[in-house]
Amino acid sequence: xxxxxxxxxxxxxxxxxxxxxxxxxxxxxxxxxxxxxxxxxxxxxxxxxxxxxxxxxxxxxxxxxxxxxxxxxxxxxxxxxxxxxxxxxxxxxxxxxxxxxxxxxxxxxxxxxxxxxxxxxxxxxxxxxxxxxxxxxxxxxxxxxxxxxxxxxxxxxxxxxxxxxxxxxxxxxxxxxxxxxxxxxxxxxxxxxxxxxxxxxxxxxxxxxxxxxxxxxxxxxxxxxxxxxxxxxxxxxxxxxxxxxxxxxxxxxxxxxxxxxxxxxxxxxxxxxxxxxxxxxxxxxxxxxxxxxxxxxxxxxxxxxxxxxxxxxxxxxxxxxxxxxxxxxxxxxxxxxxxxxxxxxxxxxxxxxxxxxxxxxxxxxxxxxxxxxxxxxxxxxxxxxxxxxxxxxxxxxxxxxxxxxxxxxxxxxxxxxxxxxxxxxxxxxxxxxxxxxxxxxxxxxxxxxxxxxxxxxxxxxxxxxxxxxxxxxxxxxxxxxxxxxxxxxxxxxxxxxxxxxxxxxxxxxxxxxxxxxxxxxxxxxxxxxxxxxxxxxxxxxxxxxxxxxxxxxxxxxxxxxxxxxxxxxxxxxxxxxxxxxxxxxxxxxxxxxxxxxxxxxxxxxxxxxxxxxxxxxxxxxxxxxxxxxxxxxxxxxxxxxxxxxxxxxxxxxxxxxxxxxxxxxxxxxxxxxxxxxxxxxxxxxxxxxxxxxxxxxxxxxxxxxxxxxxxxxxxxxxxxxxxxxxxxxx
Numbered sequence: 001x002x003x004x005x006x007x008x009x010x011x012x013x014x015x016x017x018x019x020x021x022x023x024x025x026x027x028x029x030x031x032x033x034x035x036x037x038x039x040x041x042x043x044x045x046x047x048x049x050x051x052x053x054x055x056x057x058x059x060x061x062x063x064x065x066x067x068x069x070x071x072x073x074x075x076x077x078x079x080x081x082x083x084x085x086x087x088x089x090x091x092x093x094x095x096x097x098x099x100x101x102x103x104x105x106x107x108x109x110x111x112x113x114x115x116x117x118x119x120x121x122x123x124x125x126x127x128x129x130x131x132x133x134x135x136x137x138x139x140x141x142x143x144x145x146x147x148x149x150x151x152x153x154x155x156x157x158x159x160x161x162x163x164x165x166x167x168x169x170x171x172x173x174x175x176x177x178x179x180x181x182x183x184x185x186x187x188x189x190x191x192x193x194x195x196x197x198x199x200x201x202x203x204x205x206x207x208x209x210x211x212x213x214x215x216x217x218x219x220x221x222x223x224x225x226x227x228x229x230x231x232x233x234x235x236x237x238x239x240x241x242x243x244x245x246x247x248x249x250x251x252x253x254x255x256x257x258x259x260x261x262x263x264x265x266x267x268x269x270x271x272x273x274x275x276x277x278x279x280x281x282x283x284x285x286x287x288x289x290x291x292x293x294x295x296x297x298x299x300x301x302x303x304x305x306x307x308x309x310x311x312x313x314x315x316x317x318x319x320x321x322x323x324x325x326x327x328x329x330x331x332x333x334x335x336x337x338x339x340x341x342x343x344x345x346x347x348x349x350x351x352x353x354x355x356x357x358x359x360x361x362x363x364x365x366x367x368x369x370x371x372x373x374x375x376x377x378x379x380x381x382x383x384x385x386x387x388x389x390x391x392x393x394x395x396x397x398x399x400x401x402x403x404x405x406x407x408x409x410x411x412x413x414x415x416x417x418x419x420x421x422x423x424x425x426x427x428x429x430x431x432x433x434x435x436x437x438x439x440x441x442x443x444x445x446x447x448x449x450x451x452x453x454x455x456x457x458x459x460x461x462x463x464x465x466x467x468x469x470x471x472x473x474x475x476x477x478x479x480x481x482x483x484x485x486x487x488x489x490x491x492x493x494x495x496x497x498x499x500x501x502x503x504x505x506x507x508x509x510x511x512x513x514x515x516x517x518x519x520x521x522x523x524x525x526x527x528x529x530x531x532x533x534x535x536x537x538x539x540x541x542x543x544x545x546x547x548x549x550x551x552x553x554x555x556x557x558x559x560x561x562x563x564x565x566x567x568x569x570x571x572x573x574x575x576x577x578x579x580x581x582x583x584x585x586x587x588x589x590x591x592x593x594x595x596x597x598x599x600x601x602x603x604x605x606x607x608x609x610x611x612x613x614x615x616x617x618x619x620x621x622x623x624x625x626x627x628x629x630x631x632x633x634x635x636x637x638x639x640x641x642x643x644x645x646x647x648x649x650x651x652x653x654x655x656x657x658x659x660x661x662x663x664x665x666x667x668x669x670x671x672x673x674x675x676x677x678x679x680x681x682x683x684x685x686x687x688x689x690x691x692x693x694x695x696x697x698x699x700x701x702x703x704x705x706x707x708x709x710x711x712x713x714x715x716x717x718x719x720x721x722x723x724x725x726x727x728x729x730x
Contacts, residue, residue, distance in 0.1 A: 033282040035695055036138075036201070036216040037124055040082045041074050057693060058086060059108065061204060062119040065097040070118035078212045080141050080183050085214040090205055091118030102126055105164045105709065106157065106198050107604030121204030122213060125603070126157060126165075128691050128709075129197055130222070131702045132249055137219045138201045139187040142176070143212040149174060150211065153202040154190035162449065162707040169193045183214070197703050222249035222285065226313050228259075228304050232645035232658030233328055234319030237297050241637040244304055244315065245581065245646060246275055246289040252308060256289050259306040261296060264317060271296040275306070278581050283696045286648060288581050296320070316645065316659045325640065326399070326727050331406055332656050332682030333723045334392060334416040336715070339680045341422065342380060342452070343369035350672060353452035354378065358442045359465040367460075368442055368468065371426035376667035376678070376714040378452050379443040379466075382430060382473065384717045385423060390481030390512070391721035392420035397484055397515070398728040420485055424492055427482070431475045431495070436502055438475040439468055449707075450671045476503035483512040493517070507533075507546035511553050526550055530559050534566075541570040548623040567627045574617065574624075574635050582646065583638035585617040597690035597698065608711050611653060611687035614639040615722035622729050636726070643687065649700045653685040654723075655715075663704040666714035670706050678706070683715035684723055 037057025060072045070091035079085045095118045099111045106126035127136075142150050153172040157165050171191075176184035192199070203213055229245040246256050261271035275289035299322070304315040319328075338346065345352045357380075358368040372388065374381045396403050396416045403414045411418070430439040444466045448455050456464045479499040486493025493516055499505075500513060507529055514522035530550045533543035544566055551563040577586055577594065586594040600607040618639035624632025645652045645660065652658030655665070662685070663677065664670065670678030689712050691699035701708035 031280055031282065032219050032285060033695070034217050034219065035127070035692065035697075036218040037692075037694060039216045039218075040214060041084045041086045042082050055086065057125045058122050059100040059125075060088075060119045061121045061123055061202065062091075063095040063097040063099055063114070063116045064119060065091070065095055070095055070097065072119065072122050075212070078143055080143070080181075080214040082214075085143070085212040086122060087210060087212050088119065088122050088203070088205075089210045090120055090208050092120070092206070092208055093118050102165060102200070105603055108602050120206065121202060123155075123200050123202040124218070125692065126198040126200045127218075127220070128603070128699055128701075129192065129199060129220075130691075130699075132222045132225060133192060133220050134223050135189060135191045135221045136199060136201075137187070137189050137217070137221070139185060139217045140203055140213055141183045141185050141215045142203070143183050143214070144205075145207070145209040145211070148207045148209050148211060149205060150176075150184070150186065151202075151204050152186040152188050153204065154188060155200045155202055156190075156193045156196035157198040157200070158193075158195045159197055159703065159705045159707065160195075164707065165198070168196060197705075220285065224248075224250045226252075226308065226311075227650045228306060228313055228315035229646045229648070229650050230304060230315045230318050231641040232316045232318055232652045232660065234321060234324050236324055236637070237299055237320055237322045239633075239637055240294040241292075241583075241634040241641070242294040242296070242320075243290065243292045243583065243638070243641065243646070246291070246306060247648060247650075248287040249285075251280075251287065254309050256306055256308055259291055259304050261293055262303050262305055264301045264303060269305075270298065270302075281581070284648060284698060290581060316650070325730050326402065329654065329657050329682075329723070330395070330399070330402065330727045332654075333684075333720055333727065334395065334403075334419055334682070336680055336682035336684075336720050337372055337388060337392065337419045337423070337717075338415075339682075340372040340717070342371050342373050342378065343426075345453075349669065349675075350451055351453035352458065354456060354466060355458040356456050356460045356462070356465045359467045361468060361470045365460045365465065366429075366468070368426075368429050368439065370429065371423065371442075372717065373452070375716040376665065376669075376710060377446055378448070378455060378668060379441070379445075380426075381443075382427070382438055382440050382477070384721065386427060386475075386477035386481055387721050388481075388717050389420050389423040389427065389478070390484065390508070391724040392416055392423065393481060393484045393488070394512075395724040395728040396420065397487065417488060420481070421489060424482060424485055424489075427475075427478050428495070431478065436475045436499055437472045438478065440471045440473045441469040442466055443469060449668055452668070474503055475499050476505060476509075479503065479505050480509045480512040483509065483516050487516045507549050511549060514553075523554075526553070527557070527559070530557075530563070534559065534562055538565075539569065541566055541573060544570045545620060545623065548620075548627060552623065552626050564627050567624055567629055570620070571624050571629045571631050571635070574620065575631065578617075578635055578638065582642055583635075584642045585613060585639065587613070595696045597688070597696055600690065600693055602693070603711075607689060608686040608714070608716070609718070610689055611643060611684050611719040612716075612722055614643060614687070615684075615719065615726055619722065619726050619729070622726065626729070636730075640726075643684065647688055647700075648698050649688065649702065651700060651702070653687050653700075655679050655683045655685075656681045662700065662708070662713055663702060664706050664708050664713065666701075666708050666710040676706065680715055682720065684719035686710070686712055686714050686716055686719070688712060 043056045064071050071089050075087040151172045151174045156169040158168050173188045177187045178185040227247045235242040256275045260269045275291045278288040371380045403416045406415045482492040483496035510526045547563045551560045589595045598607045618636040621632040621636030665678035667678035688698045688700045691697040701713045
């Protein structure tokens, strides 16, 4: 039986099932990171183009007025240690102005011209909580009137029945624990309610006197647990990237020393090795050790064991074998698209849905049924649908012998090719045959949450049809998929050539056309594009992927030596980018340093897609290997290891591959009978993302309530597209 939530992450302590308030002095820890947003208020973010977070993660409680009589602001007039503090100007009256409030998923919004109580204090963003967080310690220094009453609070929120931000408890302290030079320190130790998934730190008064907040400290405390993180699918027999990670949420009294590889067939130890200490990662609040067993190459099914003190810890099971990624994941990866089909019945999932798509902007009806639900919603977008067609046929074209084994409907054609045709038929409906413009979006928004066949009556002209947005796009994104599909269904080739004649295309497009036609004109176009992409600055690797695809397609071309030189630079770049304990790709921050997860200012900003980035890097790694650089294979495998379980949550983010998965998916299929998790076999999630705006800390929603965060827990077509690209060349 597959597990969906590791037992070690369940909040099992009895103390967790009550709201407990302990009065203590929260002190700075030399190792733990203070996660209070803008803790000394030295950052004034008022120049950022957003309607929220202009104080770096702090918000007023109550109505803000434009005359300054009810507000919060960063000021240089008063400060405790640095040069600034946060001034709160309370006003208990009934006022009109601006209200800042937390709403869906604790995202921040503002309302104008509403009557309500004036400002009473300030609060932080709502911190999303990992399942292993037991408590938080918070402290603030307050400059206030002598008799003014101030309260420091921790307010806990949960998600219930798809309502995502419900207050469930409040804990507070209203007496200072220390005073110095007119400043008063308030400290709070608050134990988490077991169902809480977010917490806000609040400073509030019932008085009308202004006060200042400075030098805020917030620390979260994890429950002790030790995890052995592995790729839960396994490791290729000849791989030299058989790395594993030991992770602890707290310091270990006795450090880890050695590990054993145990054969599950006979419970015998077949390999031993030693852990190498990596230390404490402050942003993540986790301790790591690293080891590897690349020298061991015997196929089988295994677990890793390590003994710390008197306790033995085990990894999830995994395989060592040849061609694992292709043989164990490829069918699931393309079947995902079948389960996402719109406009037809999908047995065991849903009935025929949205047969009445769609209403055009002018009110007329056009048959736009078919295609795929883009993600965990039922909308259809042609941002990635054309790429999906290309990914499906690209994988088939590269691995025909493998995919021809799968023909469930016995129509004499591989199922993956059937899926590509399903998508192409929808694109045909969306492309204007004269202008070659393409409809971009068919959508009813995100409000509906139920069975797809019940969203409309499936009858055109009755008024409940979904609408085509007014936005159109050129059909150029369809060219590579339709071109390569034209090798097997000739009618699509003519459309692809017309699209290329009008829009041109990148190397993928040109190579697809050449593969389908063998025309010299496309061979020449590919050569011309390669010449254009070769950098004038010899240190520039921006065009590497297209150049590599060209060199692999035409290995005897005179440009190949120059392309291989660029490949050597690219592998060095990726070596630096992936130089971290998990060996995964990172992105550049504004200051030029590396971060794991992209920045955002508000929790409901758009910052999804880490799996897409990882798989893009993996694809580049295999291209590098094919150009003779073995390190590329290690880079590729390490990206896959993260997705399939060697990550800080010990969870495979590809449903059905591995043994431990997220409890729930952000997918409307959780409204289908018998599928409360909303799981779709083969779905690759958006993946682990950033927990809080200004801390490069991982987040994956492991809470058991339905409707988890879409940023991390929603499947999306482009992730499976990139998985298929990868297995095609693996």
